[in-house]
Amino acid sequence: MLFNSIDFLIFLPITFLLYWFVFQKKLWSQNLFILLSSYVFYAWWDWRFLALIIASSVVDYWCGLKLAVSTKKSAVASANRLLPTACVKHFQGKSLYLTLSLIFNLGLLGFFKYFNFFIDSTADMLLILGFQPNYGTLSIILPVGISFYTFQTLSYTIDIFKGKIKPTRNILAFFSYVAFFPQLVAGPIERAGSLLTQFLRKRQFSYENGSAGMQLILWGFFKKIVIADNCALVVNPIFENYQTASGVELIMGTVLFAIQIYGDFSGYSDIAIGVAKLFGFELMSNFKTPYFSRNIAEFWRRWHISLSTWFRDYLYFPLGGTKGTKLNAVRNIFIVFIISGLWHGANWTFVIWGVLHAALYALIFLFRKNRNLNKTSNHISIKEAPQILLTFILVCFAWIFFRAESLFEAWAYVVGMILNPFLPANFSWISYELRIILLLFLLAEWVGRAHTTWLERLEGKWYRFPAYFGTLGFILFAGVFSESQTFIYFQF
Template identity: 50%
Template structure:
């Protein structure tokens, strides 16, 4: 069920009314209702996926209880490894099995050995990369004794399957989200209004920015040989805005929806395209994933401590694993490798924490230096996005080659006239929310300006939004 679909337009208010006016008397009943409705939401794609998420939840729920009962180090490690192996086993089977088999066959074919191995015809369960990481973080935190395991199965199952963020995040930590299922929730008009505004802003990002950019991105990336260098650069920039509008839009809708039900989720994006270096970019882009890898992979490996070799090794591990998390394709691994190359000089010169505050905090406009740094960082990320978007590595290199050497056709002036003003308005809006702690342009205070902005966004959504042919969110494939 898509956030930008007619079904969800019926689903959300129905669930909201039942949640607050029918099941609001008892916390257990409210949690059970959330669990059932989350399974309905997830099963809308394919009911068979429910078995997988239920089994994964059951495993980690019981492992958490067993970890609380024993202090024997060997037994605790065995329980932890069981959780990790089960979750990564599911992920590996459904998402990566064919990748490894195909590359294994290709490697042996190159030396003349024919391996009689067949790929699997399996459907990738939507959101599996997100909820497996969410359940693993719970078990790891319980193992580290940073979190007491819950003994309430309904709360835990609802935490894993919480429908607003189930399919594409944010990847919530149990220590933040799970206790909220154990707390009596009272309807807050202020929080609900806040949530509606954030949903509106996320919907704008998705149906106006991302889906309009997608029209040109698909056309250009499907046949780069038909266009000249300027058009191809335009296509790469459009994809940068498409993926940001698409993914941050989903996060905003998820966070806003959670607020309607009395929950607070973590911020997942913080105006990343105003970053002044690649380290700042990764502190602002997909925050829930980057902090997950930092806490559960990078720091246990030693982080930035130790010798230069360890710093280099850990940097490449974290970015390559992050790239591979996105998909079973060499393009994602190269994308991660490029980001590691970008990040490494900043780390080795100890400049990776130079920009911890927002850009131009006391000024309306950035300085010339800040503008240069932002444009440089945006260009670097856009270059890497070409690999992310391309179907194969050869396609990505052909795209770069066509930028330099292809004198062929132009997309057309009309397309520029249609999309560029929309992006210009969007960039201005983003600039003025860069100081906010939440990803939306509207404040809680009533002002004429604020009201006009809400009306403007609604008009743009109705006028330019793509509702007749809703596009799936890009990260549903991951």
């Protein structure tokens, strides 16, 4: 079910009312209702793939419990000063369950997302080497949200293995944590330490929480339906006709795609966080005005935060992070970004996108610019505009590879930008109305850069109501509602 569908507009109030008026009495009934609603939400797309979510939940629930037993035995063995071999045995048992969880989750991901990619790539390689491979691919449907929920469940078992959290015996809470519908299909990717614990205590409705949730939902819909979908109407024809478009039009297409993907994905995240608040849950923030970043490192602290911190904690740090030689650190940066690129899709374009970001990030690291910005400060000043602009240009350049269907297309697009700068550009593609809307959006983002949204800044002021009405008015009258406008990150 898409957030921007009529189905969801009906689904949300019904589940909200049932949750707070019928199933609110006991924790188990709240969780059971969330679980059933989440399965209905997912099954709306394709009920057959519910089996994968359930299987993933079962495996990780079981592995979590087994990991805990092994940890306990290890601890007992250590406490009793048993022979080191006993400890090793228990540690091996621990590793076994972690390995099982990793194999299962990454296996799912590998099969559904990367099987054909690896077959095709191997065949291409063999062709280059002069062989004539005779191969076939499978017609595999990519289950929506698989990259998100597998990463979420993986973090659960890894955290237990590392002793960061304890497993839950509450099966209903765990299954609800895995399938929680607001963030099931496109994140934010939540850690068990944060979200699962919320399923272990009864939720109470608070007006403030509900109101903050509605603000986020409102602003999320604005970003998606008004900003992203209107930009898509310009971006799609430019990328489809990149051979004939002028350099200026290609640049326009790239910049608008940058705005589109931000509006699309951060809009989705805002709606997810807002909906979760309506049900009494707190999800992590996924975006913090990333296009106001002053360098690439800061960009990655503000863009898709739940994924970048996931890779940081479960891949970059285990690889060694910045410890060791600079060469090792640069290697680690490239590994993380390349895998992050592949996470987005089984295509070489995503790999190159990752490589570009890795190269830019590595440069920042080598010149020690990574830590010289106050990480927590959102008080970016206008004096920093040149740095912000440069970062935005670099990010936009990388987006070309992200958006293009193939490496050939991306390359031709870049060449077109450079070689055809003086072909006449058709600026009428961007209507005056869209230009005004984009300017207002930029202003709102700037005003709200130190807050969750600019609407939050108006809290307690009388003019917040006209602001709400204005935003809703823009959504209703300037939004794009046609069915084809799905969320970009659903494909990942």
